[in-house]
Amino acid sequence: MLVVGFGCAGAAAAYESAAAGADVLVLQRAGGPGGSSALSGGRLVMEKLAAAAEDAGAAVQADTLATALIVDDSGRVVGVTARRHGR
Numbered sequence: 001m002l003v004v005g006f007g008c009a010g011a012a013a014a015y016e017s018a019a020a021g022a023d024v025l026v027l028q029r030a031g032g033p034g035g036s037s038a039l040s041g042g043r044l045v046m047e048k049l050a051a052a053a054e055d056a057g058a059a060v061q062a063d064t065l066a067t068a069l070i071v072d073d074s075g076r077v078v079g080v081t082a083r084r085h086g087r
Contacts, residue, residue, distance in 0.1 A: 002027070002080055003058070004066045007035020008042060011049040018056035026053070026060045029085050033060075 001017045003010045006028035018024045033050035034043075054060060063085045070079035 001025070002077075004080070005029075005035055006033040006050060006053075006060060006062075008037040008046055008049060010035070011046065011053045014058035014060075015049065015053035015056050018053060018058040024053075024058040026058055027064045027066045027080070027082055028060060028062045029065050031062050 001013075001022045001024045003014045003017075003024060003026040006014070006026050010026060010028075011033060014024050014026050033046055035046075037043075037046045050060075061082075064082050065085045066080050066082050068081045069077050070081065072078050
């Protein structure tokens, strides 16, 4: 499973999926977890949720910007293109 963004919603999705046994990759543009959740006073909750997701087995690739989704002929998402942020 691919999760784009590691704010509260992304971290929750990553945690639930990893805890259920899915292979999870998280792409996060910033250097660590956050999103608007961290900016709006949720940093403590965000840090705990992000740690739980990683402890459950989610792999997090920080400083990585998802640039486009790759879809097959039926419109199903089958991949993503990404680049290291700032490069």
